[in-house]
Amino acid sequence: MGLVVAVLLLTGCTGEEESVPEPSNGPDGQVTTPAGDGPGSGGPSTEPEEPDEGYPAPERPEAMENNDIDGAEAAGIYFIELYAYSFSTGDATDLDRLSDDDCNYCRALIDDVLDLYDQGGYAVVEPFRFEETGAHISSDDEGDYVFDGIVHAGPMSQYDASGDVTHQSDWTVVRMWVVLSHTGDGWVINGARGEGV
Numbered sequence: 187m188g189l190v191v192a193v194l195l196l197t198g199c200t201g202e203e204e205s206v207p208e209p210s211n212g213p214d215g216q217v218t219t220p221a222g223d224g225p226g227s228g229g230p231s232t233e234p235e236e237p238d239e240g241y242p243a244p245e246r247p248e249a250m251e252n253n254d255i256d257g258a259e260a261a262g263i264y265f266i267e268l269y270a271y272s273f274s275t276g277d278a279t280d281l282d283r284l285s286d287d288d289c290n291y292c293r294a295l296i297d298d299v300l301d302l303y304d305q306g307g308y309a310v311v312e313p314f315r316f317e318e319t320g321a322h323i324s325s326d327d328e329g330d331y332v333f334d335g336i337v338h339a340g341p342m343s344q345y346d347a348s349g350d351v352t353h354q355s356d357w358t359v360v361r362m363w364v365v366l367s368h369t370g371d372g373w374v375i376n377g378a379r380g381e382g383v
Contacts, residue, residue, distance in 0.1 A: 241274040258321035261373035262333025276303035306347025329365035
């Protein structure tokens with residue numbers, strides 16, 4: 187299993203599963219939107235690749251300006267897109283900016299990206315694809331909203347400083363939950379977890 191996929195399934199640095207609130211039952215509490223066509227075919231390449239310095243940075247969605255369900259859904263998608271971008275480029279600046287200091291999942295992800303590139307390694311990651319996404323109002327105090335989505339992650343290859351493959355994975359389907367809050371300065375990720383589908 188590749189590092190990116192392993193981190194997608196990570197439940198936190200402490201080994202404790204981060205809480206993901208249940209959906210509320212109100213009429214405004216749930217929105218689900220199909221998004222994307224699913225993964226392409228083909229397995230991971232065994233040929234060494236170069237880090238993708240031209241990997242496009244995800245655009246921050248305009249909907250993230252909204253403190254509502256649409257804003258939460260947009261912020262959740264953006265967080266996951268930053269995830270792939272950070273592993274592909276070694277640049278975790280925007281991911282760090284979006285992540286709460288107390289988000290174990292976020293901290294572990296950022297540390298993995300920085301450690302990989304600090305040791306001279308790199309990763310080649312296909313952009314993630316979304317099968318469906320949605321958001322709902324949080325039913326507890328962990329955050330204001332919860333993003334819920336089916337994510338197609340990979341393929342991914344990770345290399346060490348000498349260019350040898352250390353991890354490789356094909357497309358993996360993961361259900362992701364991201365707990366978010368909206369502060370006066372915008373969206374913050376409070377926690378996340380994923381499980382294989």
